[in-house]
Amino acid sequence: MRTSIGTRVTGLVTGALLAAGALFATAAPAQAYSPDPSVSTYYRQTSSCPCSGGSLSDPFDGTYFAHDAGGTAVKMELNDAGWFIGKVEFHPDGEKLWVYDTKNDGxxxxxAIGYSSGGSYHDLGTYSAPGTSATVDMTVKNFSIPDGASVDLTVYDGSGRSDYIAAARGTGGAVA
Structure with a gap:
């Protein structure tokens, strides 16, 4: 049986496209943590800060909370099977959210951050570290949160605020 070169090339190209299609069809986005990471949460009353060391230490850059009367700072450490995978910090001084990703695991x-003040809840958005190939990725956001407001931090595994992991509450500082 004789086939033309055109028929053989067409068959090879079709086969290659089918194989590539199968490869892309099986490629999936990064898997969610399963089970969810464990979370250790630490609070500091910033009226008695500056604070650092002890439970605020970690393998990357430690944590330092500045003095801010009436504030409650929060640090949440995320661990997956013994690996320190990230941390979240709320600093009342400057009303800053710090999000660190410390494991290049895909x-x-x-x-999600928001605050309650004056009888209303104010959603400030959802943030994550940029996800580069750097050893430590971080995002720092500076907000204008009223003094004494309750600040809610909720950690999710999914970008659309899905797959809840943990939550914590801090307080904006400078309460007279």
Missing amino acids: DGFYV
Whole structure:
């Protein structure tokens, strides 16, 4: 049986496209943590800060909270099977959210932040570290949160605020 070169080339190209299609069809986005990471949460009353060391230490850059009367700072450490995979910090001084991703595992986590003040809840958005190939990725956001407001941090495994991991509450500082 004789086939033309055109028929053989067409068959090879079709086969290659089918194989590539199968490869892309089986490629999936990064898997969610399963089970969810464990979370250790630490609070500091910033009226008696500056604070650092002890439970605020970690293998990457430690944590330092500045003095801010009436504030409650929060640090959440995320661990997966013994690996320190990230941390979330709320600093009342400057009303800053810090989100660190410390493991290049193709997965990330997302932090929703909002505050309650004057009888209303104010959603400030959802943030994550950028996910580069750097050893430590971080995002720092500076907000304008009223003094004494309750600040809610909620950590999710999914970008659309899905797959809840943990939550914590801090307080904006400078309460008279």
